[in-house]
Amino acid sequence: MKKSIGAKTIAYPTPVWVIGSYDNQGNPNVMTAAWGGVCCSEPPCVGVSLRKQRYSYPNIEKRKAFTVNIPSQTHAKEADYFGLVSGSKVDKFTESGLTPVKSDTVDAPYVEEFPLVLECRVIQTVEIGIHVQFIGEIIDVKADESVLGEEGFPDIEKVKPIIFAPGTRTYHGIGSYIGKAFSIGK
Amino acid sequence: MKKSIGAKTIAYPTPVWVIGSYDNQGNPNVMTAAWGGVCCSEPPCVGVSLRKQRYSYPNIEKRKAFTVNIPSQTHAKEADYFGLVSGSKVDKFTESGLTPVKSDTVDAPYVEEFPLVLECRVIQTVEIGIHVQFIGEIIDVKADESVLGEEGFPDIEKVKPIIFAPGTRTYHGIGSYIGKAFSIGK
Numbered sequence: 001m002k003k004s005i006g007a008k009t010i011a012y013p014t015p016v017w018v019i020g021s022y023d024n025q026g027n028p029n030v031m032t033a034a035w036g037g038v039c040c041s042e043p044p045c046v047g048v049s050l051r052k053q054r055y056s057y058p059n060i061e062k063r064k065a066f067t068v069n070i071p072s073q074t075h076a077k078e079a080d081y082f083g084l085v086s087g088s089k090v091d092k093f094t095e096s097g098l099t100p101v102k103s104d105t106v107d108a109p110y111v112e113e114f115p116l117v118l119e120c121r122v123i124q125t126v127e128i129g130i131h132v133q134f135i136g137e138i139i140d141v142k143a144d145e146s147v148l149g150e151e152g153f154p155d156i157e158k159v160k161p162i163i164f165a166p167g168t169r170t171y172h173g174i175g176s177y178i179g180k181a182f183s184i185g186k
Numbered sequence: 187m188k189k190s191i192g193a194k195t196i197a198y199p200t201p202v203w204v205i206g207s208y209d210n211q212g213n214p215n216v217m218t219a220a221w222g223g224v225c226c227s228e229p230p231c232v233g234v235s236l237r238k239q240r241y242s243y244p245n246i247e248k249r250k251a252f253t254v255n256i257p258s259q260t261h262a263k264e265a266d267y268f269g270l271v272s273g274s275k276v277d278k279f280t281e282s283g284l285t286p287v288k289s290d291t292v293d294a295p296y297v298e299e300f301p302l303v304l305e306c307r308v309i310q311t312v313e314i315g316i317h318v319q320f321i322g323e324i325i326d327v328k329a330d331e332s333v334l335g336e337e338g339f340p341d342i343e344k345v346k347p348i349i350f351a352p353g354t355r356t357y358h359g360i361g362s363y364i365g366k367a368f369s370i371g372k
Contacts, residue, residue, distance in 0.1 A: 001331075002298075002303065002328035002329060002330055002331075003328065003329055003330075003331050003334065004326050004327070004328055005326075005327045005328070005329055005334075005338065005339070005340075006326065006327060007229075007230050007323075007324050007325055007326055007327070008230055008324065008327050009224045009226075009227055009230045009231075009232075009324065010302070010304075010327050010339065010340060011201070011203075011223075011224055011232060011254065011256065011302075011304060012201070012256055012302065012340075012342050012345055012347035012360075013199040013201055013342075013347055013349050013360070014201075014223060014224055015197070015198070015199055015200075015223070017197075034224070035223060035224045035225055035226070035227070036223050036225075037197075037200060037201070037221060037222050037223025037225075037233065038195045038197055038200055038220070038221045038235075038352070039221055039222075039223075039233060039235045039312075039314055039317060039319050040195075040221070040235060040314040040315045040316065040317040040319075041195055041221070041315070041316055041317060042315050042316045042317075043193075043314075043315045044193050044194055044195045045195075045314055045315065046195075046197060047223065047225060047233055047319070049224075049225045049226055068197065070197065070198055073364055076364050076365060076370060076371075077365075077370050077371050078371065079371070080365075080367060080368065080369065080370045080371030080372075081371030081372075082371070083367075083368065083371070084368060084371050084372060112188075116196070116197075116198065117188065118196075118197060123314075124312065124314065126225075126310065126312055126321070128225055128226040128229075128231055128309075128310065128321060129226045129227070129228050129229045129231065130226065130227055130228045131225060131226040131227060131228075133225050133226075133233070135312070135314060137193075138193050138194065138195065139193055140190050140191075140192065140193055141190070141191045141192060141193070141194050141196050142188035142189065142190055142191070143188060143189055143191055144188055144189075145187075145188075145189050148189065148191075149354060151353075151354065152191065153191070153196065153353030153354050154191075154196060154198075154353060154354075155354065156198050156199075156349070156351040156354065156356070156358060157358070159198055161198035161199055162364060163199050163342070163349070163360060163361075164367060165342040166224070167337075167339030167340060168335060168337065168339050168340075168341065168342065169366065169367040169368060170342070170363060170364075170365070170366060170367060171363075171364040171365050171366075171367055171370070172342055172343070172360055172361055172362065172363055172364055173360075173361030173362050173363075173364055174198075174199070174349060174358055174359075174360075174361045175349075175358055175359030175360045175361035175362075176358065176359050176361075177356060177357075177358055177359075178259055178262050178348060178356075178357040178358055178359055179262060179263075179266075179356070179357050180355065180356055180357075181266060181269075181350060181355040181356060181357055182266065182269065182270060182355060183266065184262060184263050184266045184357070185263050185264065185265070185266030185267030185268070185269070185270050186266075186267070186270060
């Protein structure tokens with residue numbers, strides 16, 4: 001017997017993604033988002049939801065571009081900080097000491113120190129409620145060579161992404177290997 | 187210096203969610219989806235992307251309802267199985283031995299044995315590419331009492347959700363606690 005806990009955004013896992021964009025003056029900015037996910041295989045796309053009042057919102061809307069930067073858990077403090085302050089007040093790159101790099105495929109900056117980056121071009125904007133979802137086509141994925149595994153794909157155990165748990169509002173690491181997808185259920 | 191690995195749907199973490207729906211005959215069906223995420227806080231919504239040829243697609247389109255069932259890692263085999271076979275050929279509940287329960291808030295079934303369920307009503311359908319995204323308003327969340335923590339929210343370390351890593355196509359568990367969100371970055 002299950003207990004009803006109401007209409008809440010409680011789902012696991014949710015990501016801790018740092019969204020990069022350029023503002024009106026061409027300054028790089030980052031914000032943290034947990035409301036996002038892959039939403040299409042072909043074209044490869046991710047959806048990321050922002051509130052319109054976020055400093056990043058008009059940046060992404062105007063340049064039709066953003067990056068999804070996946071922090072390793074060693075940068076959990078910086079990732080949390082990027083969600084606590086607004087780019088309208090502080091230069092988050094300067095304050096955190098992290099390094100913005102201009103993407104060579106889209107008009108947005110990425111975070112050099114984070115191991116995995118998706119460079120995205122906005123192809124749809126979906127008004128939902130207090131959040132608007134940007135659907136970005138993934139133009140390129142860039143990864144630190146140190147996190148690549150044998151098959152040339154990033155190894156999640158080396159990337160060590162952060163998992164956000166809504167409700168308890170806590171961060172968690174990646175755990176142990178369970179098995180191969182499209183295989184263990186056969 | 188980062189290495190380009192191309193335009194791929196590689197992002198971490200992605201969820202392992204089991205989507206419940208009723209077919210034309212009123213039979214309960216489930217399919218596994220990793221392309222999804224929370225997409226709005228108010229109204230509380232999740233987005234889940236399906237290919238149109240999936241057996242679940244017309245079910246959800248017609249009844250405007252689905253459930254997001256979050257399996258614990260003890261049910262990783264069943265979750266994988268639900269993504270390997272089609273409901274047009276087999277009754278996945280009968281085959282897996284799991285139990286369908288009719289939601290009391292939306293016209294869709296949930297999986298009794300999975301610890302956390304989101305009951306959703308479709309409010310938007312977004313055509314993207316080979317996937318179509320259903321945006322579902324979360325009407326209720328139901329959880330096993332055994333996974334609830336002190337604050338009344340599900341405890342992710344008790345739910346033990348499965349994390350899917352695209353690219354390597356592997357499943358992973360939830361890891362250790364890192365810290366409090368909206369706090370450790372102060």
